[in-house]
Amino acid sequence: MTPPSEHRDFVRQIIEDDNASGKWGSRVHTRFPPEPNGYLHIGHAKSICLNFGIAKEYGGLCNLRFDDTNPEKEDVEYVDSIMEDVRWLGFDWEDRLFYASDYFEQLYAWAEKLICDGKAYVCSLSLEEIRSGRGTPTEPGANSIYRDRSVEENLDLFRRMRAGEFPEGAHVLRAKIDMAHKHMLLRDPIMYRIRFAEHHRTGNKWCIYPTYDYTHGQSDSLEKITHSICTLEFENHRPLYDWYCDALGIHHPQQIEFNRLNLTYTMMSKRRLLELVQAGTVTGWDDPRMPTICGLRRRGYTPEAVRSFCASVGVTKHNATMDMVVLENHIREDLNKRAERRMAVLNPVRVVITNYPEGQIEELDAINNPEDPAAGSRKVPFSRELYIEAEDFMEEPPKKFFRLAPGREVRLRWAYFITCTDVVKDASGNVTEIRCTYDPATRGGDAPDGRKVKATLHWVSASHAVPTEVRLYDHLFMKEDPDAVDDPSLDWKSNLNPNSLQIISNAMLEPSLKTAVAGDRFQFERMGYFCADKDSQPGRPVFNRTVTLKDAWAKEQQK
RNA sequence: AACCCGGUGGUGUAAUCGGUAACACAACAGAUUUUGGUUCUGUUUUUCCAGGUUCGAGUCCUGGCCGGGUUACCA
Numbered sequence: 001m002t003p004p005s006e007h008r009d010f011v012r013q014i015i016e017d018d019n020a021s022g023k024w025g026s027r028v029h030t031r032f033p034p035e036p037n038g039y040l041h042i043g044h045a046k047s048i049c050l051n052f053g054i055a056k057e058y059g060g061l062c063n064l065r066f067d068d069t070n071p072e073k074e075d076v077e078y079v080d081s082i083m084e085d086v087r088w089l090g091f092d093w094e095d096r097l098f099y100a101s102d103y104f105e106q107l108y109a110w111a112e113k114l115i116c117d118g119k120a121y122v123c124s125l126s127l128e129e130i131r132s133g134r135g136t137p138t139e140p141g142a143n144s145i146y147r148d149r150s151v152e153e154n155l156d157l158f159r160r161m162r163a164g165e166f167p168e169g170a171h172v173l174r175a176k177i178d179m180a181h182k183h184m185l186l187r188d189p190i191m192y193r194i195r196f197a198e199h200h201r202t203g204n205k206w207c208i209y210p211t212y213d214y215t216h217g218q219s220d221s222l223e224k225i226t227h228s229i230c231t232l233e234f235e236n237h238r239p240l241y242d243w244y245c246d247a248l249g250i251h252h253p254q255q256i257e258f259n260r261l262n263l264t265y266t267m268m269s270k271r272r273l274l275e276l277v278q279a280g281t282v283t284g285w286d287d288p289r290m291p292t293i294c295g296l297r298r299r300g301y302t303p304e305a306v307r308s309f310c311a312s313v314g315v316t317k318h319n320a321t322m323d324m325v326v327l328e329n330h331i332r333e334d335l336n337k338r339a340e341r342r343m344a345v346l347n348p349v350r351v352v353i354t355n356y357p358e359g360q361i362e363e364l365d366a367i368n369n370p371e372d373p374a375a376g377s378r379k380v381p382f383s384r385e386l387y388i389e390a391e392d393f394m395e396e397p398p399k400k401f402f403r404l405a406p407g408r409e410v411r412l413r414w415a416y417f418i419t420c421t422d423v424v425k426d427a428s429g430n431v432t433e434i435r436c437t438y439d440p441a442t443r444g445g446d447a448p449d450g451r452k453v454k455a456t457l458h459w460v461s462a463s464h465a466v467p468t469e470v471r472l473y474d475h476l477f478m479k480e481d482p483d484a485v486d487d488p489s490l491d492w493k494s495n496l497n498p499n500s501l502q503i504i505s506n507a508m509l510e511p512s513l514k515t516a517v518a519g520d521r522f523q524f525e526r527m528g529y530f531c532a533d534k535d536s537q538p539g540r541p542v543f544n545r546t547v548t549l550k551d552a553w554a555k556e557q558q559k
Numbered sequence: 560a561a562c563c564c565g566g567u568g569g570u571g572u573a574a575u576c577g578g579u580a581a582c583a584c585a586a587c588a589g590a591u592u593u594u595g596g597u598u599c600u601g602u603u604u605u606u607c608c609a610g611g612u613u614c615g616a617g618u619c620c621u622g623g624c625c626g627g628g629u630u631a632c633c634a
Contacts, residue, residue, distance in 0.1 A: 037634075067634065190632050194632085232628070316572075321570080321571085323569090325584070332597095412593095454595090458594075523596085549595090
């Protein structure tokens, strides 16, 4: 899709410049540092591809590190899913799996050092007092009355905080920087808070937990990271990370901020995605409508498509929103080459070939993938009664409708030319049966006399068809920007698409599809790419539509 | 109002000492096609504004304007 280019994004340019100048001794070491408080989404995939991709391209290393400093929101369920998703994407952290919680002891020792250096103090103000004392962006904050406690008192209190002698909220440890600083973050930020919470890894060993800001930079430092690549919203935090590294006199990685990925018709907020899961709006984190990696996987996306999409999105310093169709084009491009074709009728209507012998069955050859000769061919049974797509017939066709209509001849894929001779309708006028004749000379789909038809339809032999459930997905949200609401009393949830899932309970599959197992991907000819769901039963696969094919007729109809 | 960061077709990006604004997607038109798919060809559309420096500015300077982030004991 995107041709190979000499272009390097600004992050890679920085790395190449550093390698050229020998800044890090030509060492490149990155990391992907998720918090295990939710499932990874396509936005994380961009970050994973960037960090692991850069390490690979420049002969460096990339760590996986869990930034697990908030025990109240984190869980091993998330840790496990994150590892699974990173692996599925095709990346390997080898023996470099780390947890910020592994550094708690070191972080604590460093906190004592900052206390001893007069650079941190125990503050006993309440949450509200700290907040109000911080000032506003335009007004300086006020020094805490505890700011000038002695080193001895600070050390004593901090050790007793760790020992569990104080209730939550009684004290915090703050860095002593500058309450009048222009950066709000540098107005004596919190380093430690008391939390009697069980941590998913350290259990009840700790009742004080370091904040992210006090942890993140030092974790990178401990791992000897050279380039700490993160998203734009951490730009404001860089001076604070710098302050900690400098105050501690430790290895100081270079932080580089890039723009996070946004996609139309969906959202990347872990908080909101969790809300959808908890409210039952979706069936879970892996609901195929979710932008999560596991959701995309279940939807039928391949790691290759996700990676090529991530490689194409662009790494810059300004906010951007990618069009969902770009993601969809990447999976189409991948699956077009790889997915075998099958025939499946989603909205069946019966066709009777009146001049075809009753009881006769022919096994016809069907090519599995015209894009890949190595995929070979299969047999498809043909008989007197078939199903075709209801949308492929119109009794009174408009100008540009090329498909079946009374008196018109079309081709059945890999089978015969048929001509519609009659239409049977029920009392309310619905078409219940279409009667056709076939031309035996066109077996396989070619007319020896060279005559042409304007349409080729997919079909399934009625007596051989495998009835099953197919799930069709549409955008999670009706608007490109889920936050766009006209009525101020409404929020993003009002933009949820009520038709994001359409369940078809009686789709008809060609018999070869009967043995499909979860994860199998096919192109249902003319309908789209589909992936067998984990809800499949032996002999009765359930399919998710990954994405439709491009549809020139649908576009024509919208005019 | 403060601080930080940004503004290039509809969207995402490129233009690396200042030298013809280009690529992909989308849109539109056509060709090919046993998928109205794929593939191929063509067309439309671009430097936030105003000054300045210069033979020459998307790029440098000044001043505006607009957008995002920050004001958690979240990350």
